[in-house]
Amino acid sequence: MPGHSALKKSKGTPKLGALPEWNLNDLYPGIDSPQIERDLAQADADCAAFERDFKGKLAAMASGEGAGAELAKAVRRYEALEDSLGRVISYASLVYAGDTTDPKRAKFYGDVQERITAASIHLLFFTLELNRVDDAALEAAMQDPALGHYRPWIEDVRKEKPYQLEDRVEQLFHEKSMTSYSAWNRQFDELIASLRFKIGGKELAIEPALNFMVDPDGKKRKAAAEALAKTFKGNLRPFTLITNTLAKDKEISDRWRGFKDVADARHLSNRVEPEVVEASCRTATMR
Numbered sequence: 001m002p003g004h005s006a007l008k009k010s011k012g013t014p015k016l017g018a019l020p021e022w023n024l025n026d027l028y029p030g031i032d033s034p035q036i037e038r039d040l041a042q043a044d045a046d047c048a049a050f051e052r053d054f055k056g057k058l059a060a061m062a063s064g065e066g067a068g069a070e071l072a073k074a075v076r077r078y079e080a081l082e083d084s085l086g087r088v089i090s091y092a093s094l095v096y097a098g099d100t101t102d103p104k105r106a107k108f109y110g111d112v113q114e115r116i117t118a119a120s121i122h123l124l125f126f127t128l129e130l131n132r133v134d135d136a137a138l139e140a141a142m143q144d145p146a147l148g149h150y151r152p153w154i155e156d157v158r159k160e161k162p163y164q165l166e167d168r169v170e171q172l173f174h175e176k177s178m179t180s181y182s183a184w185n186r187q188f189d190e191l192i193a194s195l196r197f198k199i200g201g202k203e204l205a206i207e208p209a210l211n212f213m214v215d216p217d218g219k220k221r222k223a224a225a226e227a228l229a230k231t232f233k234g235n236l237r238p239f240t241l242i243t244n245t246l247a248k249d250k251e252i253s254d255r256w257r258g259f260k261d262v263a264d265a266r267h268l269s270n271r272v273e274p275e276v277v278e279a280s281c282r283t284a285t286m287r
Helices: 035-055 056-064 067-100 102-119 124-130 135-141 152-157 168-179 181-194 206-214 220-233 236-257 264-270 274-286
Strands: 196-199 202-204
Touching: 035 067, 035 102, 056 067, 056 124, 056 135, 067 102, 067 135, 102 168, 102 181, 124 152, 124 168, 135 181, 168 181, 168 236, 181 236, 196 206, 196 220, 202 206, 206 220, 236 264, 264 274
Parallel strands: none
Antiparallel strands: 196 202
16 A cells, blocks of 8 residues: 555655556456467366266275375366366456456456356366365275375365255355355445545545555544545445345355354364464453
């Protein structure tokens, strides 16, 4: 975030001009690049092929001859597909984050999200089925160095086992993610980006407005705080709707999965025990 001096336009100081953007050429040269469509089409085909090759077969593979080597081949293919999908969605996310008010970027991001969701539905079975493999059989298979290489990832996946649902329900949750929490998160981002805050006679976006909150001049901090409060209050209804909808969406998901506390899913995602978080919080409050 730029310092407050960057916002001043004193006499003789040149304007900032066009601000820099991320150079994403290592991913794709632009949102109209034909390579994006080729990669998405290839991902569609590869994900469908992966499902045909392995769905319903992991338990037999785990108890069969050469279990470790065979399962390792499946995990490597899964890893490669996740990397391929991650490359495209990472690019789309970064392009969109660069200007969430640009309708062309927003459409591109939404289109890519839809394609990625459709392709990855064919991968959903893999971790669900892997978690149904007998513990002893999987442990024996991991004695093979080929599969043992993936032990940290497999153990992370197994932590999700108590909270995973029947496959069709998991598929429903996956497909509806675009029209549930992710859609509301996007609505929040676009609303925040569109807001303007009047400070010192100028209409500012959220970033420069927040920057004034750390200005050495107390009067500027106060003006920024009042401007932020005024604009946020004027948009209280959409913010309330977004927050309440996201809270209810999470409550439904947590209830179905069996999480007892509102923070349990986040602790699991972060791979940290609740006791560790609580101890850290107590330590912080004692300082």
